[in-house]
Structures are given as C-alpha cells and as structure tokens.
Amino acid sequence: xxxxxxxxxxxxxxxxxxxxxxxxxxxxxxxxxxxxxxxxxxxxxxxxxxxxxxxxxxxxxxxxxxxxxxxxxxxxxxxxxxxxxxxxxxxxxxxxxxxxxxxxxxxxxxxxxxxxxxxxxxxxxxxxxxxxxxxxxxxxxxxxxxxxxxxxxxxxxxxxxxxxxxxxxxxxxxxxxxxxxxxxxxxxxxxxxxxxxxxxxxxxxxxxxxxxxxxxxxxxxxxxxxxxxxxxxxxxxxxxxxxxxxxxxxxxxxxxxxxxxxxxxxxxxxxxxxxxxxxxxxxxxxxxxxxxxxxxxxxxxxxxxxxxxxxxxxxxxxxxxxxxxxxxxxxxxxxxxxxxxxxxxxxxxxxxxxxxxxxxxxxxxxxxxxxxxxxxxxxxxxxxxxxxxxxxxxxxxxxxxxxxxxxxxxxxxxxxxxxxxxxxxxxxxxxxxxxxxxxxxxxxxxxxxxxxxxxxxxxxxxxxxxxxxxxxxxxxxxxxxxxxxxxxxxxxxxxxxxxxxxxxxxxxxxxxxxxxxxxxxxxxxxxxxxxxxxxxxxxxxxxxxxxxxxxxxxxxxxx
Numbered sequence: 001x002x003x004x005x006x007x008x009x010x011x012x013x014x015x016x017x018x019x020x021x022x023x024x025x026x027x028x029x030x031x032x033x034x035x036x037x038x039x040x041x042x043x044x045x046x047x048x049x050x051x052x053x054x055x056x057x058x059x060x061x062x063x064x065x066x067x068x069x070x071x072x073x074x075x076x077x078x079x080x081x082x083x084x085x086x087x088x089x090x091x092x093x094x095x096x097x098x099x100x101x102x103x104x105x106x107x108x109x110x111x112x113x114x115x116x117x118x119x120x121x122x123x124x125x126x127x128x129x130x131x132x133x134x135x136x137x138x139x140x141x142x143x144x145x146x147x148x149x150x151x152x153x154x155x156x157x158x159x160x161x162x163x164x165x166x167x168x169x170x171x172x173x174x175x176x177x178x179x180x181x182x183x184x185x186x187x188x189x190x191x192x193x194x195x196x197x198x199x200x201x202x203x204x205x206x207x208x209x210x211x212x213x214x215x216x217x218x219x220x221x222x223x224x225x226x227x228x229x230x231x232x233x234x235x236x237x238x239x240x241x242x243x244x245x246x247x248x249x250x251x252x253x254x255x256x257x258x259x260x261x262x263x264x265x266x267x268x269x270x271x272x273x274x275x276x277x278x279x280x281x282x283x284x285x286x287x288x289x290x291x292x293x294x295x296x297x298x299x300x301x302x303x304x305x306x307x308x309x310x311x312x313x314x315x316x317x318x319x320x321x322x323x324x325x326x327x328x329x330x331x332x333x334x335x336x337x338x339x340x341x342x343x344x345x346x347x348x349x350x351x352x353x354x355x356x357x358x359x360x361x362x363x364x365x366x367x368x369x370x371x372x373x374x375x376x377x378x379x380x381x382x383x384x385x386x387x388x389x390x391x392x393x394x395x396x397x398x399x400x401x402x403x404x405x406x407x408x409x410x411x412x413x414x415x416x417x418x419x420x421x422x423x424x425x426x427x428x429x430x431x432x433x434x435x436x437x438x439x440x441x442x443x444x445x446x447x448x449x450x451x452x453x454x455x456x457x458x459x460x461x462x463x464x465x466x467x468x469x470x471x472x473x474x475x476x477x478x479x480x481x482x483x484x485x486x487x488x489x490x491x492x493x494x495x496x497x498x499x500x501x502x503x504x505x506x507x508x509x510x511x512x513x514x515x516x517x518x519x520x521x522x523x524x525x526x527x528x529x530x531x532x533x534x535x536x537x538x539x540x541x542x543x544x545x546x547x548x549x550x551x552x553x554x555x556x557x558x559x
Contacts (some may be wrong), residue, residue, distance in 0.1 A: 001322060007317045020527070023528070032223035033224070033226070033525075033557035034224045034225075034226040035222045035225055035226065035247060035525075035526065035552070035555065036129055036221075036244065036245050037225055037227055037245070038228070038236060038245055038249075038250060038255075038541065039057075039058035039227065039249075039542060039543060040057075040420075040539045040543070041230055041231055041232050041236075041306065041391045041392075042114060042230070042231065043229075043419065044204075045057070045201070045202070045203050045204065045512055046185075047185060047201050047206070048185045048186065049064055049186045049187040049188075049189040049191075050181070050184050051064070051065050051133060051170065052124075052130035052131075052168070052181065052420060053132075053167035053182075054424065056186075056543075057186055057206075059543075060168075060189075060240075060543070061168050061543050061544060062543065062544075062549050063194055063208065063225065063548075063549070064189050064193050064196050065168035065169060065170065065189075065191050065192055065193055066191075066193035066194070067082055067166075067168075067546050067549075068082060068084035068087070068100075068117070068169065068193045069084050069087060069161065069165045070082055070165075070546040071161075071162050071440050072139050072536075072537045072538075072550070073443050073547070074271070074443075074536075074537045074538050075536075075537065077162060077442070079428065080550060081101070082099060082549070083101055083104050083112060083192055083215070083443060084101060085093075085100070085101040085102065086098075087099065089160070089161070090547070092156060093156035093158055093160070093177045094156050095150060095151065095153060096151040097149070097151070098114075098117065098148065098149045098151070098161075100113060100114050100148070101167045101215060103215060104192065105192075106171045106173075106190050106191065106192055107197070107213050108213070109213050110173060110319075112169075112171075112215075113144075114145075114146070114147055114148055114174060116169055117142060117169050117318075118143070118144050119170075119175070120172075120175075121135065121139055121141075121151075121167075122142075123170070125139075125173065127181060127182060129182060130181060130182060131167075133166035133167045134163070134166075134456065135164065135166070135167040137151070137154065137163075137456050138153055138154060138155070138157065138163050138164060139151050139164065140152040140154050151164060155481060156160055156554060158484045158485070158486070158487045159446070159483075166545075169474075170351040171190050171373040192211075194210065194216070194220055194552060195208045195209060195211060195224065195225050196208075196211040196214075197209040197210065197211065199224060199517055200369040201334070203229065205229060206227050207225070207226050208227065208427050209223060209224040209225075210222075216553065220553060221322035221556050222526070222552055222557065227243075228245075232392070232393075233250055233252075233392070233393035236248065237252060240252065240259060240520060241258060241262045241263075241266075243262075244523075245264050245520075246429045246521065246526060247517075247520075247521055247522075248518075249519050249520070249540040249542055251393055251394040251518055252268075252520060255268055255520075261274060263522075264556070265522055265524040267353050267489075267520070267522070267523060267531065268520045269519050269521075269531040270516035270518065271515060271516065271517050271519070271538070271539070272514070272516060272517075273438070273514070273516050273517040274330070274438070274440060274448055274515065275323055275328040275439045275441075275448060275452075275511055275514055275515075276320075276323075276436070276437070276439070276511070276512050276513050276515050277328055277436075277509040278302070278386070278402070278509065278512065279427070279434065279437055279468060279509055280293045280299060280433070280469060280509070281293060281430055281432050281434065282294055282469055282470045282471045283470045284430075284432070286376065286381075287380050288376045289383070291383050292365075292376050293434075295363060295377075296507055297359055297362070297363035298360070298363065298365065299507040299508075299510065300359060301357075301360045301363070301409065301411075302356075302406065303347060303348055303349050303366075303507060303510045303511075304349075304350070304352045304353070304356035304359065304366060305351075305402075305405050305411065306351060306405055306406075307401075307405055307512070308322035308323070308324070308351060308513055309322055311398050311401050311512060312513055314397065315394050315398040316398075316513070316515070319515070320514060320515045321514045322512075322513055323512060323514045324349040324350050324509055324511075325337070325342055325504070326342075326345035326346070326348060326349050326505075326511070327341065327449075327500040327504045327511075328452070328511040329448075330511075330514035331447055331514060332441070332486050332514060333445040336445050337500070338432060338496075338501065341497070341501050341504050341505075345504040345505065345507070349510075353405075353408060356409040364376075365382075366411075367410065371412075372410065373410055373411065373412035374410045374411065374412075381464070382412060383413070383414070384406075384411065384412065384413040384414070384432065385414055385415075385417065385432070385433050385434070386413055386415055386434040387399070387415075387417070387418055387433075387434070387445055388416075388423070388435070389417070389418070389419070389420040390417040390418060390419050390420070390423075391417075396415070398512065399417075399436050402436075402512075403415050406558050413434070416457060416498075423435065428468060430470050435442040438515060439452050439466050440466070441517075444479070444492075445496060446483045446492075449480060449503070450483075451466045452466045452467055452509070453467055453471070453473075453480065453499075453503060453508065454467060454476075454477055454480045454481070455472040456477070458470055469509060471506075471508050473506070475489075476502045476503070479495050479498045479499050483495050483499075517538065517539070518540070519538055519539040519541075521539075525558055526555045526556065526557055526558060527555070528556045529551075529554075530551055530554070535548055536550070536551075536554070
C-alpha cells in the first residue's frame with residue numbers, strides 16, 4: 001500500500017509540474033471537434049503517411065486508408081462492410097470477390113474503384129518489400145469486373161478475406177506517378193478514410209482532419225484527430241492524469257489511484273488480450289548464444305527461471321494472468337486446448353528455480369570461469385541481451401525482472417531498450433538474442449499461432465515481428481496453412497491439437513502471460529465510448545486495430 005501511495009504522489013507531482021504545452025489552437029478548437037489520441041510513442045514526429053512503411057504515423061492505416069471490410073474480432077470476426085458493400089467466396093475457397101461500394105470516393109473527389117484495388121495488389125507484388133501485411137502470401141492475382149475486385153488465391157482458405165483486408169488500398173491515379181514508393185513520405189495523402197486532411201504538423205503535434213469526400217460523413221461527428229508527440233509512458237502519465245488526452249491504449253501504473261481517482265471522467269476498460277512471450281532468436285549471430293538457444297533444454301530452463309506471477313504483480317500491477325501453456329494458447333482459448341499436451345509440458349512453464357538449475361546442469365551447462373554464470377556445453381560464452389521497445393514501461397520492467405531471475409539460476413542476461421524501429425529491425429534481420437513481445441488476439445487461436453509461428457512471416461522488413469524467432473518447421477507450417485481450408489469446427493480442433501503439440505514439445509517461444517488490452521478514455525469531451533457494458537469491439541487506438549474506425553463513428557462531441 002505504501003508503494004502505491006508513493007507512486008500516486010509521484011504521479012501527482014509530475015502532473016503538477018507539467019505545462020499544458022500541447023493545448024489546441026483556440027480558433028481551431030472553437031470551430032472543430034478534436035479527439036486527442038496517442039496511437040504510438042514517438043521521440044519526434046515525422047510527416048510520413050505512407051501506409052506501406054514501418055515508419056508511417058499510426059493514424060495512417062484505417063483513418064487515411066479505410067479497409068474494404070472490418071472484421072470485428074470481439075464479435076467472432078463478424079464483417080462490417082466499409083469500402084466494399086459485399087464480399088463472397090467461391091465454393092472451392094480459391095476465390096474472393098469484393099463488391100466496391102457505390103459512390104465511394106478518394107479525398108480529392110475522384111471515384112474509388114475496383115481498379116484501385118487491383119493496382120495496389122500489383123504494386124505489392126512488384127515491390128514485395130512494401131507488403132507489410134503478407135498479402136502476397138495469399139493472393140495470386142486480382143481481376144476487375146465492373147465494380148468487383150476478384151481475388152484468385154494461392155491456397156484455399158476460408159479466412160482469406162480477413163487476411164486480404166489488412167492491406168491498405170491506395171489510389172492508382174496518385175501512386176502510379178510515384179517513382180520510389182519505398183521512400184515516398186506521402187506527406188499530404190489522398191485517402192479513402194475518415195481523416196485525410198493534415199491541418200497542422202509540427203515536430204510535437206499534428207492535427208488530422210475530416211475527409212471532405214468520406215463516404216460515411218453523415219455518421220461521423222468527430223472533425224479531427226489531434227496527436228501530440230509523446231515519447232513514452234512516463235510523459236503520457238502526466239498528460240492523461242491532467243485530462244489532456246481523450247483516447248489512449250497505454251500502460252498506466254496503479255490506474256485506479258493515478259488515473260481514475262484524478263477525475264470522475266477518467267474511465268478505462270481492459271478486455272482480455274493475447275499472449276506475451278519471449279522470442280529467442282534461433283539465428284543469433286553469437287556462437288554461444290546460438291548454441292544455447294537451439295537447445296530445447298536451455299529454452300525450458302529459461303522458461304522455468306521466470307516467476308510469472310511476480311512479473312505480473314510488479315510490471316503490470318496485477319493486470320494479467322500467468323500463461324503456463326508451452327504452446328502459449330492461454331486460458332482465453334481453453335476450449336481449443338489439448339489437455340494432454342498442456343499437462344505434459346506445464347512444468348517447464350512454471351516457476352522452478354531449482355529445477356531450472358538442475359536442467360542446465362544435466363544438459364551440460366556449467367560455470368567454467370567462476371563468474372557465477374554458465375557457459376555452453378561446448379565451453380562457449382553465453383550472455384543474452386534481452387530487448388524491449390524504449391518507453392514501453394511495462395515491457396521494460398518485465399525484461400528487467402526476468403534478467404534478475406535468469407541471473408539467479410546462472411544465466412547471464414542484460415536488458416536493452418532500443419527505440420521501436422531498431423527493436424523491430426533487429427528481429428526482422430535476426431541480429432538480436434532475445435526479445436519480449438505481445439501477439440495479436442483473434443476470434444480463434446489461429447490468429448496468434450499463424451502470426452507467431454508461420455515461417456512465411458519471417459522474411460522481409462516490415463512483416464509482423466511476431467514470428468521473428470526464425471524457427472522453421474515444415475509440419476507446423478502445413479498445419480497452420482490447413483486450418484482455414486475447412487470450416488468444420490471438429491476438423492479445426494484436430495488441427496489445433498497438432499499445432500499445440502509441435503510448439504509445446506519444442507518450447508519454440510517462452511510464454512509469460514496472457515495480458516489485457518489497455519484502453520483508457522475520457523468522457524469530458526466525448527460520449528459513445530465502448531466499455532464492459534457496451535462491448536461492441538476491440539477499443540484500442542493502435543494501428544492495425546481496424547475496429548477503431550467503428551469506435552470513432554460512435555463518438556459524439558459534448559456541447
């Protein structure tokens with residue numbers, strides 16, 4: 001209790017000292033309703049709205065480029081039609097047709113057509129380095145038939161529509177004239193979404209306003225997104241407590257006393273989220289680390305060294321649950337679990353420091369030079385650098401606690417906190433040792449497993465970071481790729497059990513916890529927020545959460 005009191009006093013002191021430097025311009029505020037959001041932490045703001053680049057600002061996808069369809073994951077992937085007014089699949093699941101909405105326009109007034117869809121696919125096929133969402137894995141070609149974009153698939157998949165609509169669609173009449181799309185900053189975008197007009201842009205604040213030709217303007221009552229530059233959780237804490245922010249999805253320590261108690265309009269909702277794990281790089285360039293990471297006994301000892309409940313209690317203030325599934329499945333998908341596999345490997349995913357030491361000794365790891373840390377069975381130095389993104393306080397604290405716990409069992413490890421682009425690049429290029437990450441949480445466990453373990457997501461900068469352990473298993477890929485080749489639940493359950501068995505017996509990753517989605521909202525200026533009593537969809541402001549468009553459409557400015 002005393003610790004929490006100290007944290008509360010510290011937070012209040014920080015707020016008291018913080019100046020409201022990011023107050024909205026008076027004239028603009030009087031004329032337009034502005035929703036202040038924090039979709040990502042930035043050391044500085046750079047005007048980049050290229051949806052195909054990792055460096056794009058996080059209000060680009062969904063808000064500048066609206067999806068064809070939004071699949072509401074909290075509602076069992078129920079489709080909500082957007083730029084497409086309908087879609088359907090062929091009987092053999094090898095073709096998807098999207099019917100483009102009548103009257104949809106780009107922000108410059110030109111028609112949004114099926115030709116734009118086909119052009120975008122051709123662009124990504126010609127320049128696969130721009131394919132951040134993995135579209136090329138699913139799509140062979142796209143044909144245009146009037147207002148229909150007909151996708152021929154590389155494989156039968158009942159989930160192909162969900163995968164396809166992750167890719168942003170860009171206007172052919174603009175992008176066909178761009179000579180180098182891989183370096184194009186797209187500072188003043190022509191888009192299809194709700195907010196395309198860049199009203200203000202500085203290194204510390206930008207304001208992104210209503211698309212005058214947005215097809216759904218009649219249902220949009222928010223005029224602008226206002227995005228202040230915030231570098232990390234500590235800076236956000238002062239702003240959010242001072243009621244300067246409307247919508248955030250960040251870690252707030254001791255949230256009841258630091259945030260909710262500061263103002264009755266401060267609310268939060270933390271719906272169940274997905275797995276968080278350590279990724280160990282199977283291609284680590286350091287010989288000793290490579291030897292250890294490719295040894296399943298070492299990976300199991302690493303896992304047994306972690307006191308998951310202590311990590312959750314300290315780093316996440318108790319928000320979360322230990323994940324002792326070697327497959328990382330977690331209790332959220334317990335109905336998909338193979339109980340035999342779970343029980344067989346549970347012990348390797350439960351805190352047991354003595355067991356970790358014993359397993360290391362049995363596998364041939366011993367302290368040769370007397371520094372208190374083991375060397376590999378072949379006598380090589382073993383020292384792991386464990387990374388998490390700078391400013392992600394909960395992740396940073398998780399890594400620091402884990403480093404201490406690993407040190408306690410004789411594994412030499414140190415924490416590193418690179419900026420997110422450096423963190424992500426190291427994973428894509430296999431230059432790191434260990435990284436802490438979270439995973440997508442979909443309507444079924446395949447979303448997590450496929451993004452986290454399919455080797456198709458291990459080649460190329462910009463692809464999801466979740467499979468960047470660089471472990472490859474042909475049988476696992478085969479099972480993952482077959483999951484959506486049937487819509488039969490019993491057949492999918494059989495496939496799911498096979499997936500669990502491979503991941504668990506190999507301890508491919510080291511699951512730590514099943515988290516909760518962070519979502520804070522301020523009712524001072526807007527009504528219509530989703531919450532536990534109005535659970536209409538995933539409520540996070542992060543890029544890639546397509547449902548955030550639907551949340552914005554539900555918001556009503558207070559007079």
